[in-house]
Amino acid sequence: MVQRLPLDAFFQRETTHPHKRYMVQPQVGGQIEELSWAQVGNQARRAAAWLRAQELEPGSRIAIISKNCAHWIIADLAIWMAGHVSVPLYPNLTAESVRQILEHSESVLAFIGKLDDWPAMSGGVPEGVPTVGLPLRPAGRFDSLWSDLQAFEPISDNPQPAADQLATIIYTSGTTGMPKGVMHTFANFGYTGSQAVELFDVGADDRVLSYLPLCHVAERMFVQMVSIYAGQSIFFAESLDTFVHDIRRARPTVFFGVPRIWGKFQMGVFSKMPPKKLDRLLKIPFLGRVMARKVLAGLGLDAVRYAMSGGAPVPDALVDWYQRLGLEILEVYGMTENCGYSHVGRPGSRKSGWIGQSNPGVDVRISEQGEVQVRSGSVTQGYYKQPQLTAETITEDGFLCTGDKGEQDGDGYLRLTGRIKEIFKTSKGKYVAPAPIENRLAAHSEIEQVCVVGDGLPQPIALCVLSEAGRKELRESLQGSLVELLERINDSLDKHERLRALIVIDDVWAVENGFLTPTLKIKRAVIEGVYGPRFHEWMEYGTLVHWHDEI
Template sequence: MSVAFRLPLQVFFEREARHPRKPFLVQPIGGGEVQTLTWGDVGHQARCAAHWLRARELPQGSHIGLISKNCAHWIIADLAIWMAGHVSVPLYPNLTADSVAHVLTHSEAALVLIGKLDDWPAMAPGVPAGVLTISLPLCPAGEFDFSWADLQASSPIQDDPAPSAAGLATIIYTSGTTGLPKGVMHSFGALGFAATRGTELFGLGEGDRLLSYLPLCHVAERMFVEMASIYTGQTVYFAESLDTFLTDLRRARPTALFGVPRIWTKFQMGVYSKIPEKRLERLLRLPFIGKRVGHKVLAGLGLDAVRIALSGAAPVPEALLRWYRRLGLDVLEVYGMTESCGYSHVCRPGQQTIGWIGLPCPGVEVRIDDPSGEVQVRSGATMLGYFKDPQKTAETLTADGFLRTGDKGEQDAVGRLRLTGRLKEIFKTSKGKYVAPAPIENRLAEHAHIEQVCVVGDGLTAPIGLCVLSAMGHDRQALRSSLERWLEQVNQALDKHERLRQLVVVKDSWAVENGFLTPTLKIKRNVIESTYGPQIQGWSERTEAVLWQD
């Protein structure tokens, strides 16, 4: 497949030369203060760090770890690693020490850069002996072998390195939804293909602004923020913390924003905490006034300047999409995987069909496998393979280069995609009927008080839904009635064998920290099923439609 595209460092050097004084990265440094780094600043710091890295005389293409929450120096460090001729290996900033050890050992990391983190003392024991540590600005207190100041004491490199399109740029480890993370290898060509073609879709440019708050080590933020800003010249604002998130959002007033469904739901819950749902709905229905109310709500969130709003990682409840549309904001769904640089399908502005994700991205071929119904994609953004795992690579990439997504789906007459479940998540009830849980969960999650939900039913006479409620205050009896009505409504739209026997409200909160969620906030079904497994059969034999875990 021959498609013209430019490589990341090439584009960065062009911008560095063309507008060195233009603001690139805006970093909160505490107390309401921010540090603004220009394209020239970023280039200078990356070039100094690259000189220091080259002086280590590591073999070309050595793997260098990067552990940090989102910050300006995450991007600067990534650029420096590439300029030095090496491969970046980003890690989630909330991993356990064991997970840190697994990724750094498996990836054969020679060095690791440590940036902004909440609990470095808990992670530090995971750094293998012999792996040198380098502290970035905003790093936590601790003992490190070198500091960013040491790297900046080097003179900047004077050349503009040009790695080949086929060269390995990064190893992105998956979040481990189904087990140990896999190291997805991406070339500079794959990043360049996805970034060149992806940024052409939305017409974003140097006057646009992004807010970076989802993990940069994840492929979605890596592409939508790091790569997109380099390829379009947008200014990137960083969020300081959860406590300052709304302040950071209002400071940035982003013109483009990427989120996951849970983020878009939290925005909605924040609005409802200030204005009752029914009152807001009445106001939005009023002629003339409704439009002004919607704009005021978006302005209160810091979203009034957003032109492009995207959501990925999981389906967005249809009711939520309609709610944002009534406010005056179209949230467009995107679909992709780590293995495809997150580049597969996206809904185009003005072409939203609720229930369907959208059309293939430019340069992406799609087919639906027969008879499994699996969505398979092929493009210049497809991974090279999994690091040190040829068997899994062969299982995931077909002989003719298509990526097996593991998602079941269907296409309409114009090529829009709808997902109908995950192949590996489908279970069989005791009646021998197969059930795909994801679409049911997506529907259940439209209830205002259901924060998270997992449908289980392997071997049961009928599926049941395990759910975590939102933190908003609620009267149990009133909520029970509301959930019973909702369950009945959802069941009416399902085939008979898919209908849920009951909803169970569990006591636990499902979080990354306690192992129920991946770092990208996806539920870990195996953890949920093993945790509640001993009780599931008993719950399924109860007669109540909605019950609370004892």
């Protein structure tokens, strides 16, 4: 089946319903700007004309450094229309990381948009790389402004890049080392966008809120590509402070979140109503349904048709809680290297502990080592300038080696049992996969983040960070439930997997202090580096659960 490529799909939207609302962008000062498909196309075409006038080599790499905003996507379209390759960067990188990526990709130009701390990043832009300030740009000096680009006459042709032409290089957020540049062609994006729209029956009447980084493949596919192929409207979040207002304004019909977001929503509800009281009310006939709708409306999720979670396993207890509110969360599995298109749960067919079945067109196999390997039209062409790593990651017959250990049941459901590289060996010579244990610990309503460690230790230990509500609880009252949780989990584990201790960390693990990746995954190496010197000491402490700041 021949898939429409992204620009062809966009040109069709531009022609079919030029005046339909496409993007809704909050402005500085509280105003809201709405852009139609025709307006987006016009701005992209003018920017493409300016790019053509720069006489860059065809296929030049052009960076986008910005938080999510309408002009992030418009700049991306303009880069493609001008025959170049977009290189998106996370908006909170250090100057050193910015320089690494711009130099490695050989980017010749950078679009600079909505950013919180541009002065801290700007030093990473190499000399000789011009910058273009987007409308929501930070203060500072730029070589050109978006208004300069808009002074050009728009291109009148509809460029049609080849299916195998490189569209973008997505640098992974990686938990260690230099990020890898994942290369995706227009065919990769076209395959994923077309299949995703068909899989979920998303259409032009749907609405989505864009708030996870657009430079990450999940948001790039779920928001940008699906909007082009389905015609859905995109609402952009203004900031973390206005997030609740933004989501209520958008009332999305499809919503994608990482487990931490779903957990934060729940904690927000619990901060206004104790869990036990809400639980009692939800059990009351009729009143329970009214209360559930009220809770979802308060979160801005009352119009959601499809709710999805990805990036990490979502605890069953959290999924069950939303189910009681009438919102079914479907777990998604994928990675940058396959455009996030691999597996997803189907409505009404959830199986506890299992992600779901493979997406249409995806071949799956489990290697002799237990690694999940997948093949589809979404799989990357490889890593930019890293042919050896590409050969190690993509088999000769086209399967992507995911690095995840897993298993399939007779119905094709997939369950992950850990990362091959994250599995550690205790000093007793036994191997432990941390992810399944972390999942069980995360079921506690007051635990927000957790990391199980144990490389070289006699037994594993767990480190956790409490939620905001958990931090307010008296330690004496929380101690009992944590001990009970730990004992219950240990009873279900093999002897060599049982946790010797649970350490409640007083620090905050965040992107800003380096404990989390931009996609909110914990950096195990950082956690082990910071707390590792005390692991043996904590092993010998007398109680099962203890607080980091008291020992």
